[in-house]
Amino acid sequence: MAKTITPAQLFSEIEAGTVPEILDVRNKDDFAASPVEGSRPIPTRNVPVYEVFEDLEEHCRRTPQGAVVICGQGNGSELVAEEFESLGVETRSLEGGTDAWARLLVPKEITGLPGEVRAWQFQRPAKACLSYVIGVPEGRCMIVDPTRHPQPYLDLVAEHGMTVTHIVDTHVHADHISGGPVLAERLGAEYHLPPEDAGGIVPFPNRPLKDGDVLDLGSAVVQTLTMHLPGHTPGTTAFLVSDRLLIVGDTVFVRGLGRPDLTGQAEELARDLFHSVHERLRPLDPATIIAPAHWSSSAEVNDEGLVVTTLEDVFTATLLNEQAIERFVEEIVASLPHAPETYDTIRLVNAGKLAPPEDEMDLLDVGRNQCVASTTLA
Structure with missing residues (x-):
């Protein structure tokens, strides 16, 4: 089962500068409307979930260990994190997705x-x-x-x-x-x-x-x-x-x-x-x-x-x-x-x-x- 991270933990890690990357797997319009941001800049990629699964090994290769995967409610990001883990890259899925982040x-x-x-x-x-x-x-x-x-x-x-x-x-x-x-x-x-x-x-x-x-x-x-x-x-x-x-x-x-x-x-x-x-x-x-x-x-x-x-x-x-x-x-x-x-x-x-x-x-x-x-x- 993939690891997860809470919105509060993500905020703290962004503040500390320890998030290597955010991989946002929402569609491009949702990402453009509300990207996940914090108190300092974070390397961020937006690749819709269907594109990730179309070329899973390539997107896994491009994703650093410890990256945070994000979607709307946390379901799609958890699936991506599980697949990445099976390929040897440990990432974390944002619990509750951007819905939970919006309430933080x-x-x-x-x-x-x-x-x-x-x-x-x-x-x-x-x-x-x-x-x-x-x-x-x-x-x-x-x-x-x-x-x-x-x-x-x-x-x-x-x-x-x-x-x-x-x-x-x-x-x-x-x-x-x-x-x-x-x-x-x-x-x-x-x-x-x-x-x-x-x-x-x-x-x-x-x-x-x-x-x-x-x-x-x-x-x-x-x-x-x-x-x-x-x-x-x-x-x-x-x-x-x-x-x-x-x-x-x-x-x-x-x-x-x-x-x-x-x-x-x-x-x-x-x-x-x-x-x-x-x-x-x-x-x-x-x-x-x-x-x-x-x-x-x-x-x-x-x-x-x-x-x-x-x-x-x-x-x-x-x-x-x-x-x-x-x-x-x-x-x-x-x-x-x-x-x-x-x-x-x-x-x-x-x-x-x-x-x-x-x-x-x-x-x-x-x-x-x-x-x-x-x-x-x-």
């Missing part, structure tokens, strides 16, 4: 915060999405931008004896289905979503946050200050934790800016983005840690395995240093790639205006995010 959440702690507050960045490598748990051990906590698969958050919360009091979506996401409303109902926590992103009406329990609202997590030091940053969406909200950590949604990334066109208001929101960046972010302490909702490439993962930067580094970027609003807007709008067709549907689901069946939501939730407007930042 990996917590990484953001250290260096003052007082009792602790913060964890949850990385979802299948979509290059980031979510957060912020709180005080044995006290209260909040979850920001949760996915539909919440067990990793709940495990960490239980480990540290915390109670979830707030669940927040920084904006109405277009690239993935939010787990916020369902999780808030399940835990009896307050849910917060900017109603501007949902056309002014949110059809499920929601307490809108006003600019400057404070979410007190139970310590004089641990306060989360609400800051509205329109640009990626009309109502994007950021959270400044203990004057040290800014959870910024899709406003800025380690390399790039949030695209302003997903609500059909590209030029207007590009102007809002300019004002948000220069009027709300620039006055903050340059040492403020910026924690975004996405990353674009493995180059954005730092030596500690985190996708974070500082405000000072953000403002060394060429485009963010652009003071002329007309040129800024022109540069942003001109950089926009075509948005995936599913994004309009996903936004309707996250705004509570559409409720497709679970299997359809699974399909909507597949594929890497494309929320970056510009990757030209230094």
Whole structure:
């Protein structure tokens, strides 16, 4: 029987640089839509399973010992790994395939915060999405931008004896289905979503946050200050934790800016983005840690395995240093790639205006995010 590897183990091995190769045996369209990626580049080949079996010995010869074979659910990859093993090459099949990889959440702690507050960045490598748990051990906590698969958050919360009091979506996401409303109902926590992103009406329990609202997590030091940053969406909200950590949604990334066109208001929101960046972010302490909702490439993962930067580094970027609003807007709008067709549907689901069946939501939730407007930042 072929050896297997779990998604969490694969993530760790990619991080350590010990995966010799990934052999992805899905069809070419599925591979193109959602390749398996991690915190550093991995040699990857895509050979559909039927092609592997058409010339098994040749593909086995080309595959290094210890390679990881991947398919959609883990069945085809296990068959390939078994055949390779019979030919003398030991590989490993990814348990649950890319379906399981799509649900993987990996917590990484953001250290260096003052007082009792602790913060964890949850990385979802299948979509290059980031979510957060912020709180005080044995006290209260909040979850920001949760996915539909919440067990990793709940495990960490239980480990540290915390109670979830707030669940927040920084904006109405277009690239993935939010787990916020369902999780808030399940835990009896307050849910917060900017109603501007949902056309002014949110059809499920929601307490809108006003600019400057404070979410007190139970310590004089641990306060989360609400800051509205329109640009990626009309109502994007950021959270400044203990004057040290800014959870910024899709406003800025380690390399790039949030695209302003997903609500059909590209030029207007590009102007809002300019004002948000220069009027709300620039006055903050340059040492403020910026924690975004996405990353674009493995180059954005730092030596500690985190996708974070500082405000000072953000403002060394060429485009963010652009003071002329007309040129800024022109540069942003001109950089926009075509948005995936599913994004309009996903936004309707996250705004509570559409409720497709679970299997359809699974399909909507597949594929890497494309929320970056510009990757030209230094």
